[in-house]
Amino acid sequence: MNFEEDFENIKTMYNVKITGVGSYIPSTVIKNKDFLNHKFFTPSEVEYDSDQEEIIQKFKDITGIEERRYVDKSKTTSDIAAIAGQKAISHAGIDPETLDYIIVAHNYGDVKHETQQSDMVPNIGARVKSILKIKNPNCVAYDLIFGCPGWIQACIHAKSFINSGIAKRVLVIGAETLSRVVDPHDRDSMIYADGAGATILEATDDSSGILTHKSASHTYKESKYIFFNKSYSPDQHDERGYIKMHGRRIYNFALTEVPKAMKACFDESKEDINNLKRIFIHQANEKMDEAIIKGFFKLYDKKVPEGVMPMSISKLGNSSVATIPTLFNLYMNGDYGEPLQKGDIVMFASIGAGMNVNAITYRS
Known part of the structure; x- marks a missing residue:
């Protein structure tokens, strides 16, 4: 049997399916009208001629966004990631100590309210594992920074681990608090929001996944x-x-x-x-x-x-x-x-x- 055939056999040894889902949607609602008192400037630092209502209406027509959610002052990316992760664990009905990996996709780490510096040591995955009080040292926690496609890429990582036989159960989380890294004078700031979503991926012997x-x-x-x-x-x-x-x-x-x-x-x-x-x-x-x-x-x-x-x-x-x-x-x-x-x-x-x-x- 050649390498290509061996690889195909490994890939199909286990199917990988989502067995649990969870999310954290912040309770603070920021509507488009809340940006009416913002002054927006071009990248050349020139204020836009259009009035705020016109800018916001054009924004809504293009993006479809009417409102977004921001976390409260006390929460960070790792906090909301852990909440979403716990919900996914509960939905899957599993013991968190049986997780082989925790992969957290994000891009900006923990940026606390009214601070200017991201905190990423220890990594967000380690923080989530600590918040979830998982003791198993063989549960490996790490971060994945891949832009907005990070959650999908983390699921691909999970599939690779499971297909290789080194894992059977992986928690994959996507979490971000973009409200902490937006420029209030940039029109694009109205796009961004906070939130977290999580999934449990497991090996399965059926055709799903x-x-x-x-x-x-x-x-x-x-x-x-x-x-x-x-x-x-x-x-x-x-x-x-x-x-x-x-x-x-x-x-x-x-x-x-x-x-x-x-x-x-x-x-x-x-x-x-x-x-x-x-x-x-x-x-x-x-x-x-x-x-x-x-x-x-x-x-x-x-x-x-x-x-x-x-x-x-x-x-x-x-x-x-x-x-x-x-x-x-x-x-x-x-x-x-x-x-x-x-x-x-x-x-x-x-x-x-x-x-x-x-x-x-x-x-x-």
């Missing part, structure tokens, strides 16, 4: 499409860095690269595109997500099926790595109608800083 996955890192020209930089306000002179992005470049990149990655992932599964029931895509921008899905189905000469893409962005905003697991948790709780049934085919897909793109084809 992750069927295929694809990942790519486009860094030659695209690595600085999302970056850190000073405030756009000419009156703010501190050295603090804020999350920034080249929105139009990201939009054009996403419409080209994400549908291709999704198609490559789905085609490898050998499933019929007509059987694809739902797509859980990163909640980045409503218009962009709609265009991505339209581009994906166009590659199959199909129109977008009605209801194929549930969306949470209008009420929850963009919480980066947390958007997909949070949306999936809400969906499985019945917030979007009937939850998935046994055998349903779905996809997860994301794009984010790096620029990174990934997708998973999954049978429920």
Whole structure:
């Protein structure tokens, strides 16, 4: 038997399925009208001519966001990650001491209220494990920083560990408190939100679970499409860095690269595109997500099926790595109608800083 055959046998030795879901949605609601007293500036530190109501209405028309959630002053990324993780553990009905890995996807670590520095030592995974009071030293906790696609990439890590036989049960969390790293004088600050979503992935001997996955890192020209930089306000002179992005470049990149990655992932599964029931895509921008899905189905000469893409962005905003697991948790709780049934085919897909793109084809 050659290497390729051996590798295929290893890959199919175990299926890897989601057995538990959980999320933390902060209680503090920030509506669009709450930004009416903000002064927005261009990257050249010039105040926009449009009045605030016009800016906010255009923002809503493009992104679909009406409100977002922020954590309260006492909580950090590791806190809300642990809450979501505990809910996923409880939903799966497992003993947390039996976890082999805890993987926490985030990008900015613990940024405490009214501070300017991220705290990432010890890592967020270690903090989550400590908060959950897991004693087992063989449960390895680590972080994954991969932009908004971090939760999907962490699920791919989990699948690799389980397929290799070194793990049977993994807790994967996506958590972020973007409200702590936004520039209040940047229009894009209205996009971002806080939240956490978690999943338990386990080995299974049935036909459900992750069927295929694809990942790519486009860094030659695209690595600085999302970056850190000073405030756009000419009156703010501190050295603090804020999350920034080249929105139009990201939009054009996403419409080209994400549908291709999704198609490559789905085609490898050998499933019929007509059987694809739902797509859980990163909640980045409503218009962009709609265009991505339209581009994906166009590659199959199909129109977008009605209801194929549930969306949470209008009420929850963009919480980066947390958007997909949070949306999936809400969906499985019945917030979007009937939850998935046994055998349903779905996809997860994301794009984010790096620029990174990934997708998973999954049978429920």
